[in-house]
Amino acid sequence: MSVKGEKSTVSILDKACDCALLHRGGEADVYELGCGEDRYALKWYHEGFRYDASVIERLKHLNISGLYRVRESGVRENTPYLVYDFLDGVCSAEVPAMPVAVALQLLRNLVQTLVSLDKENIHHGDINPANVMLCKSGQHLQAVLIDCGIVGPGALAYAAPERFQGKPASAKSDLYSLGMLLFRWVAGQDLLDSQDYNEVAAQAFAIDSIDVSSCLYEMDCCSASELSALSSLWKVLLRSDSENRVEDFDELDELLEIALDSMGVGEVTAQTALQKFAMGLFDEKTGRKFPAGESTSLKMAFPYKKRDGQSAKNKLKMAIFALFGLILFVMVFFVCVGTKSPDIDETGNLLLQKSRSLESVESGIEKSSKSVADTVPLEMLKDLPTPAQE
Structure with a gap:
């Protein structure tokens, strides 16, 4: 995707020529906007939902590998919205269970992104499968993090216990969410399955009592060596007390490398596994694009009224x-x-x-x-x- 580097006073919303609905969520609807050769994602928030403006403003000035690029934010017709670069890829929430080596390698990608964010004193606050896109980068597969700056605990099944107490996002809360994300990628389902706020909160505070390895064993989705490699990670990620979690993202990256080594998976083997997984993944599902010269059934009306620029002319x-x-x-x-x-x-x-x-x-x-x-x-x-x- 080509991106114009020059700052424009005209909103991307008004420059857009095409619009397609990508996803309807509880917090917001997500659209794809076409502006000539440029493509963007528009997050159009529902009533009562919003983002942390201070975080979004800082994100606009960052260009971090593995992190989406925020291009515009504001309020239109009393509705908060975000515009960011469109990503050709697959939402990890739509992906079935991954091989353990693939899941660990993709998690290492995310950890490196979070290390860079942490240096900017920015914490994601809502790490879950829906907020991780799997994108092809040449022959490689890359995990790209989207949707920073949420207000509230985020996806309940992935929220750290302290988030239910109203505490702000932190590196420690993101580490807990990474543990839940890893389980989902490996098992193909959430560890905590309730959508009731109070029930999920109670389960999160009792997370220490859950034998995660036993859950995976009963699902028969991991080998003995994989279960052993993963067990050390659950002990430092899925803990109700944030002080009992791993110290930081750098330390987690070292533990992930050790887990791969204990399974006999080196860097070359891990990259080969990623390439193989990507081939099967993108054969079945690719990033959506506006069809050139074909049916326009994907297109739909904009969720807002476009401004024609007449006021500027006046x-x-x-x-x-x-x-x-x-x-x-x-x-x-x-x-x-x-x-x-x-x-x-x-x-x-x-x-x-x-x-x-x-x-x-x-x-x-x-x-x-x-x-x-x-x-x-x-x-x-x-x-x-x-x-x-x-």
Whole structure:
């Protein structure tokens, strides 16, 4: 996707030519916007939902590998919205259970992204499968994190216990969510399955009592060596007390590397597994694009009213008339106080030149057939000097 680097005063919402609904969620609807060759994702929030504006403003100035690029944010028609780069890929929430080696390698991708975010003192706050896109990058598969800056605990099944107490997102709460995400990727289902707020909160506070390895064993989705490698991760991620979790993302990355090594999976083997997984994944499902020259059934009406820019034209028009008036005023001023009385023909010629210059500037807004004499007020013409009587 090509991205224009120049800052524009025109909203992307108003430049968009095409619109397609990608997802309807409880918090917001997500659309794909087409702006010529550029494509963006629009998150259009539902009533009562919003984002953390301070986080979003900081994200606009960041370009971190593995993190979506926020291009615009604001409020339109009393509705908060976000615009970010469109990602050609598959939402990890739609992916079945992954091989353990693939899940661990993708999690390492996310950890590196979170390390960079943590340096900017930004914490995601809602890490869950729906907020991780799996995108092809050449022959490789990359996990890309989207949707930072949520207000509230986020997806309940992935929220750390302290988030239910109203505490803000932190590196520790994101680490807990990564543990829940890893389980989902490996098992193909959530560890906590209730959607009731109070029930999920109670389960999160009792997470220490859940034998995660036994759950995976009963699902028969991991080998003995894989269960052993994963068990050390559950002990430092899925803990109700944040102090009992791993120290930071760098330490987690080391533990993930150790887990892969204990399974006999080196860097080359891990990358090969990722390539194989990507081939099967994108054969079945690819990123949606507007069909060129085909059916437009994907397209739909914009969820907002586009602005045609007429107000900007009117402002320009008023500015031009103000400039014309200022020119006339300056001319009259110098005529009145000058030592030399100009010839009326010379004065007329100056007015004619200014009028023609105005018509040239205003050609894109409004064509006028009036003569200069018609556009100049009579009172102002009376004040102009007349030839001296001989």
